Structures are given as C-alpha cells and as structure tokens.
Amino acid sequence: MADFVHLHLHTEYSLLDGACRIGEMLDEAVRLEMPAVAVTEHGNLFSAVKFHDEARKRGIKPIIGCEVYVANGDRRNHSGTPGETANHLVLLASDLAGYHNLIKLVSAGYTEGFYYKPRIDKELLADHAEGIIGLSSCLKGEVATHLCRDQASRAREAAATFRDILGANNFFLEMQYQGIDDQQVVNRGLPPIAADLGLPLVCTNDVHYLRQGDHRPHDVLLCIGTGKNVADEKRLRYHGDQFYLKTPEEMAAVFGDFPEALRNTVAIAERCDVDLSGTVHRLPNFDVPAPFESPEDYFASVARDGFDERRPRLQALRERGALRYDVEQYERRLAYEIEMIRKMGYAGYFLIVWDFIRYARERGIPVGPGRGSAAGSLVAYCMRITDVDPLELDLIFERFLNPERVSLPDIDIDFCERRRGEVIEYVTRKYGRENVAQIITFGTMKARAVVRDVGRTLGMSYAEVDRVAKQIPQTLDMTLAKALEENPTLGEMQRTTPQVKELLDVAQRLEGVTRHASVHAAGVVIAPAPITEFAPLYKKDDIVTTQWAMNEVERIGLLKMDFLGLSTLTLLHDAVDHIRRSTGETIRLDAIPLDDEKAYRLFGSGQTLGIFQFESSGMRETLRKAKPQRFEDLIALNALYRPGPLGAGVIDTFIDRKDGREEIAYDTPKLEPILHGTYGVIAYQEQVMRIASDLAGFTMGEADVLRKAMGKKIASVMEAQREKFLTGAVERGLAAEVARKIWDLMEYFAGYGFNKSHSAAYALLAYQTAYLKANYPACFMAALLTIERQNTDKVALYLGECRDLGVPVLPPDVNESEWAFTVTPAGVRFGLGAIKNVGDGAVESILAARRGSGRLTSLNRLCEDVDLRLVNKRVLESLVKAGAFDGLCGDDAASGNGAGRRRRSAQLLAAVDGAIEHGSRRQRNRDCGQHELFGESEAVQADGTAMRLPDVPPWTEGEQLACEKEALGLYLSGHPIDRFRRELDRAGVRSIESLDQPAASATVAGIVSQRRDLKTKKGDPMAVITLEDRAGRLEAVVFPEAFRKYGRLLGVDALVTVNGKLEIDEDTARLIASEVRPVDALLSAAGRPLAIRLAAPPADRTTLEALRDVFGRHPGNGRVALEIELRGQSPPLRVRARLNRVRVQPSDRLAEDVEKVCGKGAVSWG
Structure with missing residues (x-):
C-alpha cells in the first residue's frame, strides 16, 4: 500500500457540510494512486452502499465508517445546551461484524438519541464494539476538547475509556492540522497520552471538499445550510483552505515528525475488509394456510x-x-x-x-x-x-x-x-x-435552485439573482453547463459581470450536491x-x-x-358516494362502459380540468386537436404527451395520421397489427418488443433487453442487438434494406417510447374520472372541490369550471352546509370546512348543534348550542364574512338581494361579541339548572326566529367581496373585475386562466391581492405583485424602470391592467411588467357610457336625487345612459335614454356608488 490512506472524509451526504461528490472523490483517489479510502459522514451511513459499489468499480478498497456523536451522558437524556451535549468520534468497520454493529449504532443515534444531532453513548458503543476501530476525531472529539481546555487528566480519562470499550489495538489518537492554533495544542497533548496508555497515533485531514480551490464553494455550502450570508462574521466557518483530499506527500510534509501516525493509516486500511458485493434477495416470510404446503x-x-x-x-x-x-x-x-x-x-x-x-x-x-x-x-x-x-x-x-x-x-x-x-x-x-x-x-441542488441558493448567500438581491436564474431553461435534466452552451445571453452575463461569474462558478461546483433528506x-x-x-x-x-x-x-x-x-382515487370514491346519496344509483367503476359518448365529447372539448393526467393546459389543447374517440386513443395520448415525443413532433404525426391528413404506410405488412392502434407511430416500449419478436425472432426476454438498451442508448449493447435483429429479420423474409429501415425507426422512437402497461392503467383512471364528470357533473365537482379545498387557486379555477358545466355553486350556509362540498337539487353547496379559520372541531360543533336542536334560527341561537371554545369569535366572524348566515337574515338577504345581504351581514358582524356573551350566559345558566324568565332570551322574538341586530352602516359591494375573499380565499358571489369584463374582452385583455403559451406581449387585468416590495443591490425599488381575476392568479414582476413609472398604481386591492412579457415554466405563468394602467383608464379610453338599468315605472324622486348626488361626486367626460325595462310587456321591452347633460369619470368606485342606490347588477359599461 501507499504511505498514507485517508480515514476521515465527508462526502455530500454529510448534508450541507461535506462537498465531495463520491464519483469525483474516487476518481481523484485513483489519480493519486490511493489503494483505499474511508468515508465517515456526520452521524449517518447515507452514502455507504453507493460509496462501496463505486469504489469497488474503480479497484479502490472502500472503508465504511461514520463520525458519530457521542452523548456526554445517557443518549436518552434530551436536554442541555445545543452543541454541548455530544462529542465527535470516528468509527470504522473492520469486518462484517463491525459493519453490522455500525448499522445498529447509527440507527440508535436517530431512533433513541436524537437531540439536535443523532447521538449514541458509551454504553451503546460497548454493546456494539466488536469489529469497530475508533479514532478520537477532530477538535470536537472528547479527548481534543479536554486538551483545548487544558484538562490533560480528563483527556487521558476519556482516551482510557474508549481504549477499554474498543480495545487497545482498536482505538487511535487522531492528529489533524489545517493551520488552526488549537490543533497544535491537541497535537502536543496526544503523544504523552499515547505513551502513557499504550495507544497508537494516527493522522487524518478531516476532508470536506475535494481540492484546495473548493474551499470557497464549501464555505457557501455551509452558509446555505445555516441560512447565513458569507459576509456574516459570526457564522460557522472552516478556517483556511486545508480541508481537502491531500496527497500522501502533502500529509507527510505536515506529519513528518510522526511517521508512525502516517504508517498507522495504512495498517488500519489493511485491517478493514468489508465486502458487500452481490445481491441476495431477502423476502419476508408469508405464512400459507392449510392444506397448502408451500x-x-x-x-x-x-x-x-x-x-x-x-x-x-x-x-x-x-x-x-x-x-x-x-x-x-x-x-x-x-x-x-x-x-x-x-x-x-x-x-x-x-x-x-x-x-x-x-x-x-x-x-x-x-x-x-x-x-x-x-x-x-x-x-x-x-x-x-x-x-x-x-x-x-x-x-x-x-x-x-x-x-x-x-x-x-x-x-x-x-x-x-x-x-x-x-x-x-x-x-x-x-x-x-x-x-x-x-x-x-435525497433532494439535490438543481440548476436554477442552486443559483438562487448561492446568490442569496453571496448577498445578491432578488432581482439580480432572478435575472440570472431566468436565463436557465426550465427543461428536463437541465444543467448549468448545458444552459451556458444553449443560451448565449447567460454566457455573456458570466463573461461581463464579475459578480455573475462568481455566482455561476460557485453554483457549478455545488450543482447536483445533495441538499436534504426526506421521506x-x-x-x-x-x-x-x-x-x-x-x-x-x-x-x-x-x-x-x-x-x-x-x-x-x-x-x-x-x-x-x-x-x-x-x-x-379519493376523488372517484367521493364522487361515487355523492352519486349514491343524491340519485340512489350505485356506480361500479370496474363496470362502466369504455365507449361512453359523453365522456369522449368531454375529452374532445378539452374540458378536462380535474381529470387525472389530462388536466394541464397543454394537454387540454392537444385533446381539442386529437378528438379521441376510443380508449386506445387515450392510452396513446397519455403515453405521447411527454417532453421527448412533444419535442420531436411525434404527437402531431399521431394526430395527423388519425385524422387522415397524413398517410399511414408500413414498410412491411407485419408491422400493421403491431402499430395500427397508434396509426403507425411507435408510441410504446411494448411495440418495440413486439417488432423484435415478430419480425426478427427475439424471445420476449431478449426483446426486453433490447428495449432497455434502446431506451438507455447503451451503445455497446445496441450494436450487438442491431446485428442480431438484422440477421433475424432477413432470415424471416425481410429484405436487408427494409430491415435496416425498421431498425432505424425503432431506434428513433424507442427513446420516446413509453410503458404501455402503465399508460393503459392510468388512462383507465382518467376515463373513469371523465365518465363521472360528463355524466354526473355536480357530484364530480363537489368531490373535486372538497379535495382541493385548501388550494384556493384551484378552487377558484374549478368554480369557473362549474359555471362552464352549468353547475350552480351555492354559498356556505350554517343550516345547509356539511364539512365538505355537497350536492343539493339546486347545485353544489360550499362546505364549511373550506372556510378559513373554521377548523374541523368548529364544524363538528355546528353540525352537532343542528342535530340536537334542529334548524338554527339566529346567531344567538347558534351561540347557545355550540362549544364556544371551538366556535369562537374568529370562527363566527369568518362564517359571517363567508355569507354562511345569509339564510338566517330574512328574504331579502337569503334570496341574494345585494343591498339586503350587505346590510344584514354588517349587522351580524357587529353582533358577534354580544351573541357570544349571550350564548355563554345561556350555557352557564343551563349548566346550573337555571332558566331565564319566560324561558327565552330577551334578544329573541317570541317566535324564536329573529334577534335584534345593531344599527350599523351596510357594507359596500367592495367590502362584501373583500370579506368574502378574506373568509374563502376567493371571490364566490362576484369579482371586482366582473363589471369590466365586456370592455376588457373588447380591448383584448386576457383572463389569467387562458395564459397557456409564452408571449412577448400580453395584457391581463385583475385586482392586486399581494405586493412584495424589494430592492436591487443598487438600492433601486421594485416589486413582485400577485394579480387575481375570477378564475386565476398570476405573479407579475415589476422591475425598477417600470416601478418608477407605475409603482403608485400597485396598491393592494387596486384594479389594474398589466402588459408585459409572459413567461411560462412547467404550467406556471409569470408576467414581466412593462406597463400598468388602472382599469378605469381603459374605460375612459374606450368612451363607453355608464349604463344604469331601472325598472319602469322609474324609481321615485329620492332615488333620482341620490343618483344626481353620485354623478356630482364623480365629474368627468364619460357619458351616462338609463336603460328602463317595461315589465308589463311580454317579453319585457327595454328603452335606452342618454342623459346628455350628465358627464362622469368612469371608475370602479362610481359603479359601486350607483349600485348602492339602484341595486347590484344595475351597472354595465357600453
């Protein structure tokens, strides 16, 4: 072996601390001719198998280890100051027994000893010491900690304890030096302890990054992990640039005075031998019943x-x-x-x-x-x-x-x-x-995400980082290297802007590094x-x-x-349950016909919001083009609507051939039975297998090998398979030229081919959802809205779908609503569980009150019967704002009369405190067995159906909608933008829901629901706003130049039109604003008159005088017209009259003031 082996090393699986990628680290070890290397993650074995296999592939001996955290006392004591309850200790598995003990130790660290870190203790270590070699670790090791505190005797005691636990030949005192003063203290203190206790020395470098130049990316990685900025002086950092994979020569230069410490690295490596090669399937036992024997x-x-x-x-x-x-x-x-x-x-x-x-x-x-x-x-x-x-x-x-x-x-x-x-x-x-x-x-840092992470730690502004990140294409398997190659603008930014260069250089070193663990x-x-x-x-x-x-x-x-x-599956179950409850029908999903005309009409119309796998805007557009008419079409579309086939135009070929615009030609009649279901297009992996089998004599097992090789483009396998296919095809009667052509066709499509079995199963689920939506739309939408109740964006979208389907959506009602959305003869009733601030306990209390007392007749009565700890003030206010008490408010409010509803809702909101006080008093008296005089509250009329309400001003329509939005997260009864929809349509202003393709210029209108003010690094103000219309929500970025011009128009609740560049990433749209205008300005520019609808005979003098006052408060150049409906005629006759002497300034406020006088819906423009 060489003169030195690294025994203390952290890869990226020491999460947000280690920066060594396993493959790169092992390649460097090969280059340095290192025969072995250890990996010792912080407290875990995340990388063990991957490291083992990759090392064996390269001929390097893997040493499996872990730098564990050893609790100062009992591992099960979860108290104490974080960072002071454990010390580090490096453990290496010398054999399989040690490897299995290491597994048990690190497992217990998480399942028993976790307190900020996964901790073991000395008792546990003693129970699992066989086959384990220990090193005393870094400055955070117990021995080193005592030496740094000038506690030599305690350091000796700690070393002796580990010697006794592991054995004198299995515990080594670890020396490190990366230029830190405390390390010199430790390195002077270890040799005397070693001599005194008969312990060997060993040296390591506590490797955290691969090369010396990687210290900067590693420092940024630490900042990402701790949420700090690199400029923060008080943060965790590794001092210097020495924690890299040093050569044996570099280690010898540092520890030349301790040759035995260098030699011991080799001796330990020679002792460690854990081979995990091969896979043995370990299936659980399944007990079979008698009389079966196996x-x-x-x-x-x-x-x-x-x-x-x-x-x-x-x-x-x-x-x-x-x-x-x-x-x-x-x-x-x-x-x-x-x-x-x-x-x-x-x-x-x-x-x-x-x-x-x-x-x-x-x-x-x-x-x-x-x-x-x-x-x-x-x-x-x-x-x-x-x-x-x-x-x-x-x-x-x-x-x-x-x-x-x-x-x-x-x-x-x-x-x-x-x-x-x-x-x-x-x-x-x-x-x-x-x-x-x-x-x-494990989650890794992808191209865009790592740019944002790194930019944040480098102190760059949101706007600066965003400009760089948005230059990275949002496509499958995108990397920063590919982005720089494909996007010249990004390369130019890197070359010309030093800060962007540093950002991208560091980001490329960290790209793909493991960021976090999850389930x-x-x-x-x-x-x-x-x-x-x-x-x-x-x-x-x-x-x-x-x-x-x-x-x-x-x-x-x-x-x-x-x-x-x-x-x-939850959706299908709930929809079927709604059908059973509302119609008495029992639907068996496995028995529904696969040729239902309504279902295929639904697919062909693209009205597939809520339909599994067929819901995206792109897929809906594809369905409108394809007009599927049979189940096989759905399987094919599900398989083909993926980035590969879409990019290659395969799906367009499929549609053109289906509709007869392109001829279907087969190179041999043998292909027709295999490809006829997909109109000659190879859509499935199974078709590749069938071609290989039927045309070239492959067994199905061999065909599966071919399918894998083609899909993964394994060149070495492909060439042998090609020869086998061509030979087999010719032997079975195909001309060599035809065989080559078919091979080329297979090779081209195989990269895109999808698993038909999977596509068929999921197409069946899609068909079942579409069948229910087409035949039982109210039941389907009630189930869908319940499932998505917490996602207000989707609920708003699906409410629009309900309108398109002709399914009325009724507001929540304390007497009619259940927890979920439900189906009634009048439509889908909003569920109480979808109201914000109304928890499950509160809903159950209300439902229990209804079950116990019957119909609730007033706010007071409700407060008498519910648990006011659950149905508290916040809950009651949300119910009022959501309109859930409208049914208690008399005919004018319950029937939707806008003025009446707004008046009663304002009164009920003001009455909440009194109702709670009343309810509490009644409950206390009831609990004490007392009854009020005459048995009724003084606030309730004799019939028990009404209560005296405070005399307060009614809500405006805007206040009503704002309350509704606050309580439901969306607008239900209307939307502030609705009254301008006709003018907006005429002006080419698009609805947010329709934004499905990127565009250089697009104009949308909506209400500003959120605004986030930001500053660039230069200090220039900018903003990110959220625009909402009735059916959608859109983020718009207002960079400094546009913000200087239009920032004053972007207050929360402002109604505006925004023009700009529309960007779309993975079905999420974002607008880069270039121009902002108030909606009022659009109306003024259009010159459309304010039209006011009145019933004949015209309203009394009071009404007309009130209108005159409104006109006086809104002077301008806009015209006004009255539309008078003569209801005695059949059909009713409408007469339109212009008020030539009246001029007003068109605005949302004007319309609202007119509707206060004349009623909701009285105003239109045009």
Whole structure:
C-alpha cells in the first residue's frame, strides 16, 4: 500500500457540510494512486452502499465508517445546551461484524438519541464494539476538547475509556492540522497520552471538499445550510483552505515528525475488509394456510381462483362479440405466467402484494387499477392486484417479468390518499414493526435552485439573482453547463459581470450536491427480520425510514414496495358516494362502459380540468386537436404527451395520421397489427418488443433487453442487438434494406417510447374520472372541490369550471352546509370546512348543534348550542364574512338581494361579541339548572326566529367581496373585475386562466391581492405583485424602470391592467411588467357610457336625487345612459335614454356608488 490512506472524509451526504461528490472523490483517489479510502459522514451511513459499489468499480478498497456523536451522558437524556451535549468520534468497520454493529449504532443515534444531532453513548458503543476501530476525531472529539481546555487528566480519562470499550489495538489518537492554533495544542497533548496508555497515533485531514480551490464553494455550502450570508462574521466557518483530499506527500510534509501516525493509516486500511458485493434477495416470510404446503402451491391456487372470478366478464364480452382472444388463450397465458413466476421464486412476493391489496379492498379502501409494467400480467389481473385486462389491451407479461431480468418484479400500488396509512399500518402489524419502514429520499441542488441558493448567500438581491436564474431553461435534466452552451445571453452575463461569474462558478461546483433528506412519497421496506440486521434507520418527525434510498435498498436485496397515495382515487370514491346519496344509483367503476359518448365529447372539448393526467393546459389543447374517440386513443395520448415525443413532433404525426391528413404506410405488412392502434407511430416500449419478436425472432426476454438498451442508448449493447435483429429479420423474409429501415425507426422512437402497461392503467383512471364528470357533473365537482379545498387557486379555477358545466355553486350556509362540498337539487353547496379559520372541531360543533336542536334560527341561537371554545369569535366572524348566515337574515338577504345581504351581514358582524356573551350566559345558566324568565332570551322574538341586530352602516359591494375573499380565499358571489369584463374582452385583455403559451406581449387585468416590495443591490425599488381575476392568479414582476413609472398604481386591492412579457415554466405563468394602467383608464379610453338599468315605472324622486348626488361626486367626460325595462310587456321591452347633460369619470368606485342606490347588477359599461 501507499504511505498514507485517508480515514476521515465527508462526502455530500454529510448534508450541507461535506462537498465531495463520491464519483469525483474516487476518481481523484485513483489519480493519486490511493489503494483505499474511508468515508465517515456526520452521524449517518447515507452514502455507504453507493460509496462501496463505486469504489469497488474503480479497484479502490472502500472503508465504511461514520463520525458519530457521542452523548456526554445517557443518549436518552434530551436536554442541555445545543452543541454541548455530544462529542465527535470516528468509527470504522473492520469486518462484517463491525459493519453490522455500525448499522445498529447509527440507527440508535436517530431512533433513541436524537437531540439536535443523532447521538449514541458509551454504553451503546460497548454493546456494539466488536469489529469497530475508533479514532478520537477532530477538535470536537472528547479527548481534543479536554486538551483545548487544558484538562490533560480528563483527556487521558476519556482516551482510557474508549481504549477499554474498543480495545487497545482498536482505538487511535487522531492528529489533524489545517493551520488552526488549537490543533497544535491537541497535537502536543496526544503523544504523552499515547505513551502513557499504550495507544497508537494516527493522522487524518478531516476532508470536506475535494481540492484546495473548493474551499470557497464549501464555505457557501455551509452558509446555505445555516441560512447565513458569507459576509456574516459570526457564522460557522472552516478556517483556511486545508480541508481537502491531500496527497500522501502533502500529509507527510505536515506529519513528518510522526511517521508512525502516517504508517498507522495504512495498517488500519489493511485491517478493514468489508465486502458487500452481490445481491441476495431477502423476502419476508408469508405464512400459507392449510392444506397448502408451500407458497408456490397457495399462489397458484389464488391465481386460478381469481381467474374463475373474472370468467363471467369474459363470457359476457364473448356474447357481445367483444372478446379479443378466446378463453382458452387466457387459460394458456395464465398457466404460462404461473409457471414463470414459480420458477423465478416470486410466488411469495405475489402473495404479499395480493394480501395487503385484499385487506384494502375488504375495508373499502380504494385501490388503483394498476401502475407500471405489472398491468401486463394476467396473474396480477386475476389476483386483483390490477384491474386492467392485459390481453384485451395487448399488454406484454415479459415487459414485467422474464428470465433475463435479475431484479425483483416491481409492483407499485396506488391507494386512496386519505387511507394509504391504514394499509401501511396493516403491513407493519403483520410483518412486525421492527421489520417495516419507509424509505428515505435525497433532494439535490438543481440548476436554477442552486443559483438562487448561492446568490442569496453571496448577498445578491432578488432581482439580480432572478435575472440570472431566468436565463436557465426550465427543461428536463437541465444543467448549468448545458444552459451556458444553449443560451448565449447567460454566457455573456458570466463573461461581463464579475459578480455573475462568481455566482455561476460557485453554483457549478455545488450543482447536483445533495441538499436534504426526506421521506420517499411511496417506498416501504418489508424485511424478514428487524431492518437493522440489513440497513440503518433514520428518524425525523416521528417517521422512521431507511438511511438508504430506493436503489440502495433494492441493491442489498430488501423487498421494496411503492404504496402511493393518489388523490384521484379519493376523488372517484367521493364522487361515487355523492352519486349514491343524491340519485340512489350505485356506480361500479370496474363496470362502466369504455365507449361512453359523453365522456369522449368531454375529452374532445378539452374540458378536462380535474381529470387525472389530462388536466394541464397543454394537454387540454392537444385533446381539442386529437378528438379521441376510443380508449386506445387515450392510452396513446397519455403515453405521447411527454417532453421527448412533444419535442420531436411525434404527437402531431399521431394526430395527423388519425385524422387522415397524413398517410399511414408500413414498410412491411407485419408491422400493421403491431402499430395500427397508434396509426403507425411507435408510441410504446411494448411495440418495440413486439417488432423484435415478430419480425426478427427475439424471445420476449431478449426483446426486453433490447428495449432497455434502446431506451438507455447503451451503445455497446445496441450494436450487438442491431446485428442480431438484422440477421433475424432477413432470415424471416425481410429484405436487408427494409430491415435496416425498421431498425432505424425503432431506434428513433424507442427513446420516446413509453410503458404501455402503465399508460393503459392510468388512462383507465382518467376515463373513469371523465365518465363521472360528463355524466354526473355536480357530484364530480363537489368531490373535486372538497379535495382541493385548501388550494384556493384551484378552487377558484374549478368554480369557473362549474359555471362552464352549468353547475350552480351555492354559498356556505350554517343550516345547509356539511364539512365538505355537497350536492343539493339546486347545485353544489360550499362546505364549511373550506372556510378559513373554521377548523374541523368548529364544524363538528355546528353540525352537532343542528342535530340536537334542529334548524338554527339566529346567531344567538347558534351561540347557545355550540362549544364556544371551538366556535369562537374568529370562527363566527369568518362564517359571517363567508355569507354562511345569509339564510338566517330574512328574504331579502337569503334570496341574494345585494343591498339586503350587505346590510344584514354588517349587522351580524357587529353582533358577534354580544351573541357570544349571550350564548355563554345561556350555557352557564343551563349548566346550573337555571332558566331565564319566560324561558327565552330577551334578544329573541317570541317566535324564536329573529334577534335584534345593531344599527350599523351596510357594507359596500367592495367590502362584501373583500370579506368574502378574506373568509374563502376567493371571490364566490362576484369579482371586482366582473363589471369590466365586456370592455376588457373588447380591448383584448386576457383572463389569467387562458395564459397557456409564452408571449412577448400580453395584457391581463385583475385586482392586486399581494405586493412584495424589494430592492436591487443598487438600492433601486421594485416589486413582485400577485394579480387575481375570477378564475386565476398570476405573479407579475415589476422591475425598477417600470416601478418608477407605475409603482403608485400597485396598491393592494387596486384594479389594474398589466402588459408585459409572459413567461411560462412547467404550467406556471409569470408576467414581466412593462406597463400598468388602472382599469378605469381603459374605460375612459374606450368612451363607453355608464349604463344604469331601472325598472319602469322609474324609481321615485329620492332615488333620482341620490343618483344626481353620485354623478356630482364623480365629474368627468364619460357619458351616462338609463336603460328602463317595461315589465308589463311580454317579453319585457327595454328603452335606452342618454342623459346628455350628465358627464362622469368612469371608475370602479362610481359603479359601486350607483349600485348602492339602484341595486347590484344595475351597472354595465357600453
């Protein structure tokens, strides 16, 4: 071996502290001819498997270790000053026993000892000391800490304790020197202790970054982790630039006076030998019932019984002439799959999946029809693991499982989002709590995100960083290097602006570095024994996960399942429940026809908001072009609407061929049965496999290997496969030229081809949602609005969809509303649970009051009957502002009379304090057994239906809408912009919801709902505003030049039109403002008169005088007209008269003042 080996090193998995990428670090170790290297993350083993495998590939010996935190006392004591409750200690696994002990130690650090850091203690270390080599660590080690405090005797005691725990030959005193004064103190104090206790010395460099020049990016990384600015003097920092991967020569120059410390690095490396090569599948045991003797027998029985349950459906299809293959072919396919699964040893795996899906179905937990390649399995269909008939849709079993595949089959399951946890809990109980855990996932710093992170720590302004970030294309797998290559503007900014150059240089060094750990959305591990026998555990927010991500968990052989929570299943379940409650019909989703005309009309119209996988604006536009007419079209569109096929124009070819604008030509008739369903376009991976099999004689397993090679563009495999294909095709009668042409076609499309099994399963979910929306729109929208109730942007969008569907949405009502949105004969009723500040407890209290006392008749009565700790002042005010008491306010308010509603709402809001006091008093008296004189409150009339309300001014319409927005997060009964919609349409001003394509110039109108004032680094003011109209919300950036001109117009609640450049990233629009105008200015420029509608005979003199006063308060040049409706005529006759002597200044305030006099809806422009 060389003269030195690094034994203390941190990669990017020492999160936001280590900056070494594993691959780069190992490549540098190879370059430096280092035979071995250790990785010792802070408190975790996140990188262990990845590091091990990458090191072995390069011929470097991996040493698996960890720099643990050792508690000063009991690890379970979670108190004390942060940063002072633990010291560092480096532990290295010398053999497999040590490796397994290390797993148990770091697991306990998170599951038992976590207090700011994952801590073990000396008792735990003693219990798991076998196979462990310890180093005393850095300045934060216990020995070094005491030496720095001039406590030599305590340092000696600490070293002796670790010697006794680990053994004299297994504990080394660690020397470091990166130019820090305290290190010299420690390095002088260690040799005497070593001599006194008979302990060996070792030297390390505590590597945190790869090269000396990386100290600046590493410093920025620390700032990102601590939320500090690099200019902050009082922040955490590593002094100097010496924490890099030094050469043996550089280490010898530092520790030349301690040759034994250098030699001991090599001796330790020679002692450490942990080889994790190979994968052994570790499936949990599945207990089979009597009389079955093995999982294989039980599996076959369950699969065949399941086929018998599916048989009536096949017979019904055969009777209708709609069965694609005869039943005998199903039986042959089933027998083939059963035998293949048994031979490959996966019978137990299928039983495990079948069991927890059966549990879910038996308890009414919605389960998806399938996902991924498992939908291609008839066995899975028969066992009701999936609900997609693979023969009917020509799906291929070998895409899922074949002898050439070495990994476990992958069955991912969708469950109702609301009840997914019940299934995980069942699995946890069945297989043991210690044997089941969720899986960790790691987030990395992507191109745009790392620019924003780095810019913030460098002290750059939002505007400066934003200008750079927006130059990075928002496309799949974008990197900063690609962005600089593709966007000359970004390169120019880097060359000409020193600050941008530093930003991009540092960002490129940190791009892709792991930023944080979180829980994988779906992954669950099920082990045959406690997971810590195989993998370390991590715990955060009471959720236990593995410390290794999905790939590493599978790599060591553990069974990984994806339990996905899918809100679409919740939506379907709730919509079906609404249908049953409101119509009495019971809908079986697996029995709905796949040729429903209304459903396909819905798809063809692009009216697919809320439809799974078909909701984006781009997809809706594609649907309007494609006009799908059969289920196969939906499968294809779902597969093709992805960046690759879209960029290559494949989806346009598909549509043109479908509609007959482009001829469908096949190079050989053998392609027609394979590609006819997609009009000659290769849309699916399964089509590539079928072509290889039918035209060139590949087995399906071989075809799957080809499919993988083409999809991943593995050149070495591709060339051999090409020769095999061409030879096989020619042998089967194809001309060599035709065979080459077909190969080229396959190669071109294979990069875009999608898994048809997955696309078919998800197209089925999409069709089911569309079927319910098309046939039961109110029930569907009620379920959808409930699910999205916390997302006010989506609720506003879906309310617009309700209007388009002709589904009335009724305001919340304390007597009519439930917690969720509900369906009534009059429309969809807003749910109480969607009102802000009204929690679940408050809703339940109101519902309980209704159940106990019947219909609530007044605010006072409600306060008598509810729990006022839950239904407090804040709740009551939100209910009033939302309009939930309008039904108690008399005919004028309840029927929607604007003036009446505004008057009563203002009175009710003023009455809340008194109502609470009244209710509290009545409840106290009731609890004491007392009754008020005559048994009624003095505030309630004899009939109990009314209460005296304060005499306060009524709300204006603007105040009413503002209150509604405050309580609901959106405008329900109207929108401030509505009265100007006609003029805005004429002026070409677009609705926010219609913004689906980038544009150099676009004009939108809305109310300013939020404003964030910012400053550039030069100190120039700018702002980011949020604009809202009735159906959408848009962010607009107002840079300094535009802000100087228009900033005064951008107050919150201002109604404005904004023109600028429209940018769209991943369906999110943003406007770069260049011009802002008040909406009033648009009306003035248009010259349209203010039109006031009055019923005949005209209003009395008081009304006319009130109007004259309004006109006097708004002088200007705008014209006024009266529209008088003669209601005695049939149909009613309208007479329009201009008031030639009256001129006003058009404005929102003018319209509001007129409507105070004449009623809501009396004003229009034009």
